Amino acid sequence: MKDNFFQYLDFAMQFAPAGSEEKEIRAKLASIGIGPGKTFDFKDLSLEHKTAVGLGMKQGSDKVDKFVAGIGKTINGWGIYTAFGDRAFFNGNWLLRAAGAKIGIYANDAAEAMYPKRRHDADGELLDGSKHNYTLTFPAGGLPIENPINRYLINSPMLPDMKKNEDGSLTLYIQKDSPGADKEAN
Numbered sequence: 001m002k003d004n005f006f007q008y009l010d011f012a013m014q015f016a017p018a019g020s021e022e023k024e025i026r027a028k029l030a031s032i033g034i035g036p037g038k039t040f041d042f043k044d045l046s047l048e049h050k051t052a053v054g055l056g057m058k059q060g061s062d063k064v065d066k067f068v069a070g071i072g073k074t075i076n077g078w079g080i081y082t083a084f085g086d087r088a089f090f091n092g093n094w095l096l097r098a099a100g101a102k103i104g105i106y107a108n109d110a111a112e113a114m115y116p117k118r119r120h121d122a123d124g125e126l127l128d129g130s131k132h133n134y135t136l137t138f139p140a141g142g143l144p145i146e147n148p149i150n151r152y153l154i155n156s157p158m159l160p161d162m163k164k165n166e167d168g169s170l171t172l173y174i175q176k177d178s179p180g181a182d183k184e185a186n
Contacts, residue, residue, distance in 0.1 A: 007041075010034060010036065013026075013034075021087075021091060064098045064102055067096075067099045079116065083096055084110065089109065132175070134175055136174060137165075138171075142169075158185065163185055
């Protein structure tokens with residue numbers, strides 16, 4: 001557990017007023033001394049209570065991990081998650097809200113952005129930048145995805161400096177070591 005987690009939580013909650021769907025959970029937290037103006041201190045708990053809190057946190061984390069594994073969809077081996085949105089989107093679904101925070105806290109909703117994610121290579125091996133070098137190639141003309149509002153964005157000021165392959169494709173090098181001075185821009 002992060003040092004001073006509950007103090008950070010107490011502090012942060014004063015700047016995030018409870019929505020109607022949060023009143024019950026906020027009342028439960030307040031009943032054990034957590035919330036704005038509170039001073040919950042984990043180290044003051046008995047060993048029995050510390051153990052119970054620790055086990056509860058572990059069980060909660062495991063539940064969120066399991067949920068994360070089952071949400072979104074897979075397209076060409078890439079995970080595409082749709083666990084992001086505003087308060088109305090979550091509508092009191094705390095498991096979905098926790099999963100969204102675990103996947104990518106502060107992410108835009110699916111109407112605004114897509115966050116592809118991949119953990120395994122084409123052979124099913126876990127990606128490991130300490131052991132392997134990886135590339136990601138976009139076919140010529142395949143960088144932007146057609147969409148009804150004609151919006152295309154690569155959020156990187158490096159794009160103009162990237163070098164295309166002879167056939168017009170673009171290869172990104174995803175590795176811990178330099179792919180060579182001539183390829184570093186990619």
